[in-house]
Amino acid sequence: MHKDQFSENDSKISFKVFYSRKKRPYTNAEGAVIQEDRYGTSQPFRFGEDGYNNRALNNLPYHRLHAAHVDLLKKECLANVHFCVAKLHALPVE
Numbered sequence: 191m192h193k194d195q196f197s198e199n200d201s202k203i204s205f206k207v208f209y210s211r212k213k214r215p216y217t218n219a220e221g222a223v224i225q226e227d228r229y230g231t232s233q234p235f236r237f238g239e240d241g242y243n244n245r246a247l248n249n250l251p252y253h254r255l256h257a258a259h260v261d262l263l264k265k266e267c268l269a270n271v272h273f274c275v276a277k278l279h280a281l282p283v284e
Contacts, residue, residue: 235276242280247273 254263
């Protein structure tokens with residue numbers, strides 16, 4: 191299904207359902223079905239003093255915009271001082 195077929199309300203609902211803290215089944219290498227929380231690790235903007243997570247800094251605004259999560263885009267990216275400072279520091283100087 192194409193993203194244009196979802197309303198903004200549908201995308202918010204699917205976002206909440208996907209990211210809820212519900213345990214979901216998966217099959218491990220031995221073939222056993224296990225119920226686990228299948229979240230990935232957190233994606234901080236900075237790694238230590240000099241390292242920046244360019245993947246998170248570049249992809250977060252893109253995915254928020256294309257998923258029609260404008261409120262989250264504003265809150266997590268455009269109006270977030272920590273995000274903006276990390277983004278500016280991570281940019282190369284030309």
